[in-house]
Amino acid sequence: MYTKTILTLAFTASSLLASSLMTDAKNAGLIPIPTDKQELLKLTDNPKNPITAEKIELGKKLYFDPRLSKSGFISCNSCHNLSEGGDDGIPAAIGHKWTANPHHLNSPTVYNSVFFSSQFWDGRDPHLEAQAQGPMQAAPEMAALPEHVEAVVASMPEYVAEFKGAYGKDVKITFEKVADTIATFERTLVTPSAFDDYLNGDENALTKAQKDGLKTFIDKGCATCHNGIALGGEMNAFNITGEYKYQNVGDFKGDANGMVKVPTLRNITQTAPYYHNGQIWDLKDAIIEMGRIQLGASINDKEAASIEEFLKALDGRKADVVLPQLPVSTSKTPKPDIN
Amino acid sequence: MYTKTILTLAFTASSLLASSLMTDAKNAGLIPIPTDKQELLKLTDNPKNPITAEKIELGKKLYFDPRLSKSGFISCNSCHNLSEGGDDGIPAAIGHKWTANPHHLNSPTVYNSVFFSSQFWDGRDPHLEAQAQGPMQAAPEMAALPEHVEAVVASMPEYVAEFKGAYGKDVKITFEKVADTIATFERTLVTPSAFDDYLNGDENALTKAQKDGLKTFIDKGCATCHNGIALGGEMNAFNITGEYKYQNVGDFKGDANGMVKVPTLRNITQTAPYYHNGQIWDLKDAIIEMGRIQLGASINDKEAASIEEFLKALDGRKADVVLPQLPVSTSKTPKPDIN
Numbered sequence: 240m241y242t243k244t245i246l247t248l249a250f251t252a253s254s255l256l257a258s259s260l261m262t263d264a265k266n267a268g269l270i271p272i273p274t275d276k277q278e279l280l281k282l283t284d285n286p287k288n289p290i291t292a293e294k295i296e297l298g299k300k301l302y303f304d305p306r307l308s309k310s311g312f313i314s315c316n317s318c319h320n321l322s323e324g325g326d327d328g329i330p331a332a333i334g335h336k337w338t339a340n341p342h343h344l345n346s347p348t349v350y351n352s353v354f355f356s357s358q359f360w361d362g363r364d365p366h367l368e369a370q371a372q373g374p375m376q377a378a379p380e381m382a383a384l385p386e387h388v389e390a391v392v393a394s395m396p397e398y399v400a401e402f403k404g405a406y407g408k409d410v411k412i413t414f415e416k417v418a419d420t421i422a423t424f425e426r427t428l429v430t431p432s433a434f435d436d437y438l439n440g441d442e443n444a445l446t447k448a449q450k451d452g453l454k455t456f457i458d459k460g461c462a463t464c465h466n467g468i469a470l471g472g473e474m475n476a477f478n479i480t481g482e483y484k485y486q487n488v489g490d491f492k493g494d495a496n497g498m499v500k501v502p503t504l505r506n507i508t509q510t511a512p513y514y515h516n517g518q519i520w521d522l523k524d525a526i527i528e529m530g531r532i533q534l535g536a537s538i539n540d541k542e543a544a545s546i547e548e549f550l551k552a553l554d555g556r557k558a559d560v561v562l563p564q565l566p567v568s569t570s571k572t573p574k575p576d577i578n
Numbered sequence: 579m580y581t582k583t584i585l586t587l588a589f590t591a592s593s594l595l596a597s598s599l600m601t602d603a604k605n606a607g608l609i610p611i612p613t614d615k616q617e618l619l620k621l622t623d624n625p626k627n628p629i630t631a632e633k634i635e636l637g638k639k640l641y642f643d644p645r646l647s648k649s650g651f652i653s654c655n656s657c658h659n660l661s662e663g664g665d666d667g668i669p670a671a672i673g674h675k676w677t678a679n680p681h682h683l684n685s686p687t688v689y690n691s692v693f694f695s696s697q698f699w700d701g702r703d704p705h706l707e708a709q710a711q712g713p714m715q716a717a718p719e720m721a722a723l724p725e726h727v728e729a730v731v732a733s734m735p736e737y738v739a740e741f742k743g744a745y746g747k748d749v750k751i752t753f754e755k756v757a758d759t760i761a762t763f764e765r766t767l768v769t770p771s772a773f774d775d776y777l778n779g780d781e782n783a784l785t786k787a788q789k790d791g792l793k794t795f796i797d798k799g800c801a802t803c804h805n806g807i808a809l810g811g812e813m814n815a816f817n818i819t820g821e822y823k824y825q826n827v828g829d830f831k832g833d834a835n836g837m838v839k840v841p842t843l844r845n846i847t848q849t850a851p852y853y854h855n856g857q858i859w860d861l862k863d864a865i866i867e868m869g870r871i872q873l874g875a876s877i878n879d880k881e882a883a884s885i886e887e888f889l890k891a892l893d894g895r896k897a898d899v900v901l902p903q904l905p906v907s908t909s910k911t912p913k914p915d916i917n
Contacts, residue, residue, distance in 0.1 A: 562898075570860060577672055
């Protein structure tokens with residue numbers, strides 16, 4: 240009887256504690272990826288560019304096709320590498336003619352980018368469809384003219400057939416539609432994690448250390464900016480004109496207010512180096528520096544390690560991607576130009 | 579009775595004709611990829627680097643890992659792209675710092691390279707294990723020192739564990755072993771085609787036009803050089819010092835005798851541009867030019883089109899490759915250096 244009471248009390252206390260943490264997390268604006276497929280689709284779909292199986296498959300091919308670039312050597316996957324946490328692991332992106340990003344900007348991960356309310360480091364575009372048009376054209380990235388992209392795609396009967404399958408037989412293959420299909424594929428790159436399992440009700444999905452880290456994360460105020468489903472991507476809040484000790488790298492000025500978009504923390508252990516200019520390699524250092532300049536909070540090593548433990552719970556489960564076999568170039572396909 | 583006789587005669591004649599072509603093909607040195615897995619393994623295995631499931635899986639990750647390069651941006655798959663027929667579709671390979679291959683050499687396909695008796699355009703290495711060491715180190719390719727490659731791999735516990743799983747717990751991770759595992763993965767990249775089905779006994783595997791093309795291919799003497807399982811890769815026979823009208827591109831001199839390796843014809847429709855220096859985009863042009871300078875044979879447009887029809891029967895069935903998820907870098911992982 241005595242033992243049973245103790246156990247019951249312990250169990251109740253543990254449940255209360257856990258439930259309380261779960262409630263705190265939700266109150267802090269942290270939102271799980273839903274397990275229900277229809278619910279998820281509501282969050283990932285774009286009514287102006289509805290997700291269809293045909294567009295996903297076509298967009299996946301285009302995502303992996305280097306021929307969309309001027310050189311024929313760089314694909315979306317070159318910098319947003321699905322094998323490497325959805326980015327390239329390099330401080331500043333490299334593109335056409337080995338040009339480093341002129342503003343020394345770091346390639347953000349494509350995984351879960353569907354949950355961001357804005358795209359690019361200055362948050363200038365709300366949708367993946369608009370985002371996908373950027374790197375294809377940017378001179379230091381894929382360096383392609385829209386007409387090049389259209390001509391490449393239209394030159395291959397297999398692509399043309401797939402466009403007809405996706406948009407109807409009278410489809411006109413435009414640069415915008417190419418970007419739309421790529422965005423459709425990207426909308427599927429969602430990686431549910433242990434943290435989602437936890438927020439979706441599985442108390443045991445997080446380890447004790449991860450729960451402690453979550454508590455520290457909330458207590459320190461990290462969720463003030465890193466919130467929503469992506470734990471980021473919802474606002475421009477990083478004050479680039481502030482005391483950021485690495486600000487002297489690159490000439491990027493942020494948005495009109497000198498602010499930089501808050502990046503997602505999902506799969507953050509896989510996407511070093513950190514910050515918009517990729518100047519911090521160590522995740523603990525990044526946590527401490529963020530506390531200092533963004534929150535005016537002193538985060539000591541132990542607290543940073545605890546938060547890092549929580550962040551590991553954001554490593555997501557990635558669906559298998561079978562490498563596509565690309566259509567064969569024809570005599571009409573524009574030739575690669577590496578210059 | 580009359581009808582039956584006619585039909586029987588027609589059938590017999592057709593069988594004889596077909597069988598005769600099949601015999602001619604075999605007599606010309608054309609060999610199918612065997613359907614029996616054990617027989618295939620005998621042809622693809624290297625007793626000094628035996629194929630194991632552990633090495634295939636590890637080698638696949640390394641094949642896709644750009645961190646083996648100095649820049650962290652170029653992987654084996656960048657130039658031997660499994661989505662693009664196993665090469666890059668560019669005349670001369672691009673590598674570190676956007677350097678085009680200094681000899682203007684075209685990236686050969688990795689598919690079926692296990693069947694070549696020699697590797698590289700000058701045929702200088704007999705084995706894929708030795709070949710894999712080349713591009714990782716070459717300054718205009720991945721530009722990595724062996725020590726860099728070893729340090730990258732040894733810095734990640736997941737890779738270390740996989741090396742132990744593949745070679746035993748006392749394994750020393752060497753540059754050579756990294757190349758060995760990559761070669762093991764490459765040894766599995768075999769693509770059986772309709773032509774193999776035909777040579778393996780299925781008379782109906784080729785269309786009439788493809789059979790006609792095969793006959794032309796043999797009659798014109800193409801199989802003199804393009805023979806063996808890979809229809810190439812068996813000898814250095816292309817006389818670079820001869821009348822090749824595109825010889826003025828690049829300073830490549832071939833082997834000691836001024837000869838260049840005969841490339842495989844498998845998946846040839848997917849690996850334009852053609853020749854060691856990637857100067858011909860159109861397959862028919864390539865056929866005609868080869869006849870002229872190698873065989874002293876005049877191949878007219880119709881004959882070239884017929885041979886091209888046969889070559890389409892060499893488009894192979896590629897096993898699904900699920901994109902690997904690469905281990906996460908650690909603080910010990912050498913940083914990418916794009917300079």
